[in-house]
Amino acid sequence: MGLPITFLVLLTLGWEVMARRLANPLVPDVAEVATELVDIFASGMFFSHMTITLGRVALGFLVAFVVSLALGIFMGRNRYARQFFEPAILIGLTVPGLVWALLCVIWFGISLTTSTLAVALSLSPPLALSIAQGIKTVNADLQEITAVYRLSIWSRLRFLFLPTLTPFLLNGIRIGLSMGWKVIVLVEIFGLSSGVGYRLNTEYSAMNVAGVLAWTIGFAGVMALLEYGVIGGIERYVTRWRRVATV
């Protein structure tokens, strides 16, 4: 706990030194950024826009999760499906999130479809790939057990496939979400009139650098909390059955 805090303190100090030496209105000092930060939190603005952005990511994530799970399992279990969809995954992995954001705004305008689709499109490829690889690690012995007791496809998913996939899913979710955040902010900058990205754009237009920094810091804080707090917590819970080596 001590070292990360030391780093953050040093970063703030370094910034302050730089701001004072430059004395440029485009490089606000720590006090200015802090005032702005307090402002957006106190006015409730940060909370309302952050909620909107999170909601959009969640929706896109949900779509991506369902699609990638089906696609990943299909690809992992069927050689032809894998060969057929491989180019799609490859294209999906290489196309920058910026392009998805632009195309979705152009085609679907200011709508929920734009944000959902843009997030889903950038999240699905790494998630599906991760799932397809995870499926290959499903234990054949346990698969026989699910056959012996005639488990339904849903029970097999619940008792065998999902638990096997958990580490792969969490990994895919981590990579996917970090891409999702970037895409949603871009979509909001380009074409939406709410959300963190929209606020960033507004502050940018007003040349309010302290505002841009304040929003960025707030946004990054929430993301860090989600990744390390929520996803880390889920990970600890769903892997509690693991034996931990004592050496």
Place this chain on the structure above:
Amino acid sequence: MDQITNRAIIPPIDLKDGGLTVEGVSKSYEAKGDTTEVLRDISFSVGEGEILGIVGRSGCGKSTLLKLIAGLDRDFVGRITLDGEEVIGPGVERGVVFQEPRLFPWLTVEQNVAISIHETRMPSGEKQELVASNLALVGLAGFETKFPHQISGGMAQRAALARALTSRPSLLLLDEPFAALDALTKMQLQDEVIRIWQSRKMSIVLITHDIDEAIHLCDRVIVMSPRPGEIKSVSSVEIARPRPRIGAAADAIRSRLMSDLGLF
């Protein structure tokens, strides 16, 4: 040869009231144009409440045969029926215990046991009772909420047995269930199986390479010879239970089975 033929004549079991019949079962694998015959013309029956042992060296196809009976492999010639109905896939009326416990590592002991009746329509309270009573039956009361890595190999195998018993099977298929356990745990579990069988009276097919295990547990023992897997002999074990592990009767059967296995 005469000797073997004589022994193969066993009074036919009355099948009107159920049991397992295997008729003319053959199986071969094909790989790169080569055909490997694994089982050739296997026929036998297991009466209701009978314990049948199948012994043979590794590679004689005994585990393959068990897979066919379990319904895990439908690619074979011949007919397998249980209680008059043809086996065309797995079913909860056939419980299976493999050499490995095959428990789901992310489920607790009781959740693992409940797997076998997960698809059975039954009030959940009844299911819980069934799971609890079967766990108690195998001596695992108090370990319900443990994960598989927290219990010993013998206990894991007990859990696997409880899972197979919970669906109240009329036929229990045991595929070298104690082969990976230490000698003491093995003997203990063998006696537990007998105790459970006496209270439930289901039929049991026991695949094993352990002659002593077959003699201790089974009513009849089939010896299989390898490549292709064929029935070499069928012997009755007429020793009253509880069976002593040593004694003249057991010795006589042991030497017979050993000669059938080509050991001397």
